[in-house]
Amino acid sequence: MSDDCLAALPASRAHLSSAISAAGHGIAPAHYAADSAAGSAADLLVVGRISTGDPLAPAAEAMAVSGGRIIALGSAADLDGLTGPATTVLSPDGVVIPGLIEPHAHIWVSLMTLDWTDVSHVACPGFDDVFAALKVAAATTAPGQYVLAKLFDPSLYPGEPALTRGMLDRVAADRPVVVLNASMHFAYANSAAFAAANISDDTPAPAGGTLEKIDGRLTGIVGEAPAVTMLLAGLPRPDAADVARGVRRLLTEFASQGVTSVREAMTGTLAGVSEIALLHQLNGARRLPARVSTAQFSALDGYTTPAEVAAAWKAAGVTPFSGDEMVRADAWKLVADGSNQGRSGYFLQPYLGETAGGHANWTPEGLRQAMRAGLADGWQLMIHTNGDAAVELALEAAEELLPGTDPHLRHRFEHASVTTDDQLARMASAGISPSFLMDHVYYWGAAFRDTILGADRAARLDRVASAYRAGLRPSLHSDYNVTKVHPLHSAQTAVLRRLEADGSVLGPDECATPAQALAAITTHAAWQIHADDRGVLRPGMRADFAVVDADPWTTDPAGWDGIDVHATYIDGTVAFSS
Structure with a gap:
């Protein structure tokens, strides 16, 4: 985990840019909802427990949707006149809440490490757990292929320990092992990873990067984007x-x-x-x-x-x-x-x-x-x-x-x-x-x-x-x-x-x-x-909502992190279902 939005961009760019660039430069919006004007009759009627997120009308038992927008909320009897033969009725097992908004996330720079082993403090509460996770990853990786891990954060362990070349050689000596620091400003490598990247004890550090050495020998710690990019140069590229x-x-x-x-x-x-x-x-x-x-x-x-x-x-x-x-x-x-x-x-x-x-x-x-x-x-x-x-x-x-x-x-x-x-x-x-x-x-x-x-x-x-x-x-x-x-x-x-x-x-x-x-x-x-x-769920708003197993607006915040999402809807149609 890191809070640095600029983390290791050269490495990510080198890894992903050619595959993304294959899309070209033409921008062609799909405009799915352009011809879907809301009408007086409901395409969808949602019936059940509805928590609107609107303090003026916090709960409803029915929600009518037309053209991807909410046209009415209230009791089932209130909305009865809005339905017809073409209306789909949804009676979800759970509580309907407004779709949640994530206002700051990173799609592109997260793709490179999407399948890498998670050795964050969340996944590995102790430093020994990091090694256990790496050894499991090595045991399931074919000889010659990279063992790759992400989100290692020494600041969350006592003494802020680093991963050294010798430590990672003990994880696997016959294949490259690379672990990215949570900040992505640093990486940790074993001897096979250095060899795969053509980095030796005699290799000079690139401008703006560091190849840490003690007594002229690589320690396994690589610092800043130019050196991390050098280390990762041999990774297979996605298409x-x-x-x-x-x-x-x-x-x-x-x-x-x-x-x-x-x-x-x-x-x-x-x-x-x-x-x-x-x-x-x-x-x-x-x-x-x-x-x-x-x-x-x-x-x-x-x-x-x-x-x-x-x-x-x-x-x-x-x-x-x-x-x-x-x-x-x-x-x-x-x-x-x-x-x-x-x-x-x-x-x-x-x-x-x-x-x-x-x-x-x-x-x-x-x-x-x-x-x-x-x-x-x-x-x-x-x-x-x-x-x-x-x-x-x-x-x-x-x-x-x-x-x-x-x-x-x-x-x-x-x-x-x-x-x-x-x-x-x-x-x-x-x-x-x-x-x-x-x-x-x-x-x-x-x-x-x-x-x-x-x-x-x-x-x-x-x-x-x-x-x-x-x-x-x-x-x-x-x-x-x-x-x-x-x-x-x-x-x-x-x-x-x-x-x-x-x-x-x-x-x-x-x-x-x-x-x-x-x-x-x-x-x-x-x-x-x-x-x-x-x-918020209110007439005129888009019908973006989720179905969850408990209502955060009426339950103890101590339990919010345990609320399960059963389904998510965009414009009243399924975007995710568990």
């Missing part, structure tokens, strides 16, 4: 069909958690406009399992300045809100700093035990130029800001640039991990809303408190309650594959703020109410991605 299957598999995984809409948070970094072309092609062949909103990245391979990148997107026909109801371009993405647990997030004060507080990815003027390029074309700004200094850097730029621009674009700060009261108030004044990665609290809260940031700053992590007090409309996200897409778990953490490590509560003043947490994964998240017709 276009593999990528297509991977995209559907990821979106089906999202739908299995009740998600009906997702924001792809860094589009174009691997294959430019071909990424959007491929989404439309896949959707045209068979509707995708979830709606996809894309955030166009402001730095693409082959272009020197953000203004050139903006011109390239525009020339390709990718403009604000272009696309259709299933795949739509919505935002302009920038990354102001790095990873907090990787100590590259940008802070006003140093990390514990260090003399620096990380660094910014932009100079102040460079950031302004990148923001201007997006604003000039009418994009919503979506700016990755982890540390409080990164928030300040982006906020000062926004306060200078946003006055006089379109006030309806709903600009966002991603993660906004550590903020001050003053910053939240200024965000509200500037028209900027935060989207919080709540698993920062759950998985990393103890590490931030004890070894990375200290108690005071850790208590200011993911300040959902304070955001509401400042008049903001926050959302919650997973940053997949940083953490699993599980909106109800994110909402649970926003309410409880209990740490996985020791069960303590981090920053109790920041505990959200259940209603606030649920709004942050439904109506507020939908609002942030300009999807005002989703996130």
